[in-house]
Amino acid sequence: MSHNRTIPFFVPDIGEPAIERVAHALRSGWLTAGPRTAEFEAEFRDYVGADNAVAVNSCTAALHLALVAYDVGPGDEVIVPTMTFAATAEVVVHTGAKPVLVDVNAADLNLDPLAVERAISPRTKAIIPVHYGGQPAPMDRIMELARRHGITVIEDAAHALPARYRGQMVGSIGDATCFSFYANKTITTGEGGMITTADPAIAARIRSLSLHGLSNDAWNRYSGGSTWDYAVVAAGYKYNLTDIAASLGLDQLARADDFARERQRVASLYDEIFAGSELITPLATSPDVEHAHHLYVVKLDVAALTHDRSWVMEALRSRGVATSVHYRPVHMHKYYRATLEHEPSDFPVAAALFDEIVSLPIYPIMTNEDVEYVASVLLETISGILRS
Numbered sequence: 001m002s003h004n005r006t007i008p009f010f011v012p013d014i015g016e017p018a019i020e021r022v023a024h025a026l027r028s029g030w031l032t033a034g035p036r037t038a039e040f041e042a043e044f045r046d047y048v049g050a051d052n053a054v055a056v057n058s059c060t061a062a063l064h065l066a067l068v069a070y071d072v073g074p075g076d077e078v079i080v081p082t083m084t085f086a087a088t089a090e091v092v093v094h095t096g097a098k099p100v101l102v103d104v105n106a107a108d109l110n111l112d113p114l115a116v117e118r119a120i121s122p123r124t125k126a127i128i129p130v131h132y133g134g135q136p137a138p139m140d141r142i143m144e145l146a147r148r149h150g151i152t153v154i155e156d157a158a159h160a161l162p163a164r165y166r167g168q169m170v171g172s173i174g175d176a177t178c179f180s181f182y183a184n185k186t187i188t189t190g191e192g193g194m195i196t197t198a199d200p201a202i203a204a205r206i207r208s209l210s211l212h213g214l215s216n217d218a219w220n221r222y223s224g225g226s227t228w229d230y231a232v233v234a235a236g237y238k239y240n241l242t243d244i245a246a247s248l249g250l251d252q253l254a255r256a257d258d259f260a261r262e263r264q265r266v267a268s269l270y271d272e273i274f275a276g277s278e279l280i281t282p283l284a285t286s287p288d289v290e291h292a293h294h295l296y297v298v299k300l301d302v303a304a305l306t307h308d309r310s311w312v313m314e315a316l317r318s319r320g321v322a323t324s325v326h327y328r329p330v331h332m333h334k335y336y337r338a339t340l341e342h343e344p345s346d347f348p349v350a351a352a353l354f355d356e357i358v359s360l361p362i363y364p365i366m367t368n369e370d371v372e373y374v375a376s377v378l379l380e381t382i383s384g385i386l387r388s
């Protein structure tokens with residue numbers, strides 16, 4: 001293949017109607033959390049089939065607030081898969097609790113319920129399953145373990161909008177579910193997040209904590225025009241979403257099903273092309289799920305190659321194809337390795353897979369020709385470095 005293309009790792013799909021909607025918010029004169037944020041919360045709640053939704057300015061903030069709202073603090077332990085972004089573990093540290101890392105399944109990189117069961121102690125207060133790449137974690141097993149031991153389940157669904165586990169929408173399964181609208185997530189507000197929960201008292205607490213621990217939100221306060229005064233009922237945070245971001249979120253959410261269909265197209269085409277390769281293995285998809293396909297991750301058979309994964313990524317980059325790695329396991333980062341006193345081999349599945357995984361571009365505006373180009377460049381690169 002001689003022609004070269006440039007395929008970025010991710011490109012958001014922001015149309016003119018979204019830009020018009022944001023402009024309308026800007027012209028309205030109300031910029032912070034207000035009517036558009038309330039509308040975004042209501043639409044989101046209905047979309048995932050949750051009872052309550054609170055918009056915040058990131059998924060990291062959502063996870064932090066969920067832990068605080070469920071009284072997670074010093075002396076508690078929170079189980080977190082090691083194959084995740086740092087955010088999932090750092091929020092536990094910020095509460096004063098201890099992240100207890102667990103290994104993942106090699107087939108799909110979701111957390112291993114047997115490892116969770118072994119990690120449960122009398123101090124375990126919460127589990128944060130991560131729906132890796134957009135594929136729901138085995139929630140039946142996790143919820144059953146949590147109920148048996150009286151543990152709260154807070155889902156990191158940063159990758160999982162929209163996704164279903166055994167027919168049930170992610171966002172309506174665990175005690176609380178946290179979503180991300182970061183710039184490269186399945187829908188985006190630039191920065192943003194959402195927490196859903198069936199528990200109205202938890203939702204009210206999260207809402208208050210997201211805005212300085214005020215008893216009411218600023219919009220209710222000022223729109224009534226009745227009072228300058230407010231009650232602070234907790235030492236809260238400044239985690240609320242803006243109406244500027246929410247207006248973009250409303251447009252993106254309305255397109256979420258279309259985006260998901262396009263990512264499914266891309267994933268299926270990659271699957272089809274790689275089915276013939278012994279050296280490139282896509283992650284397994286469980287029949288129990290509807291997958292959000294936020295990431296498309298393949299495992300390379302590095303033992304059969306003369307060069308390592310990073311060399312392969314550089315070779316792809318030189319032909320215009322951007323790739324990434326999700327993730328360096330948490331326990332192999334300097335800070336967590338030191339503070340939690342881990343060796344890479346403590347979680348052997350994640351440690352071994354870290355050297356084999358590559359995330360390929362996947363987003364709605366990718367054409368089939370783009371997908372075929374990425375796949376053929378990867379196949380050609382691999383066939384050029386076979387061990388004899």
Ligand SMILES: *Cc1c(COP(=O)(O)O)cnc(C)c1O
Binds near residue numbers: 057059061087130180
């Ligand atoms: C992106 C991401 C987060 C953090 O989301 P933000 O909205 O950027 O705070 C948390 N967990 C995982 C698995 C993520 O990929």
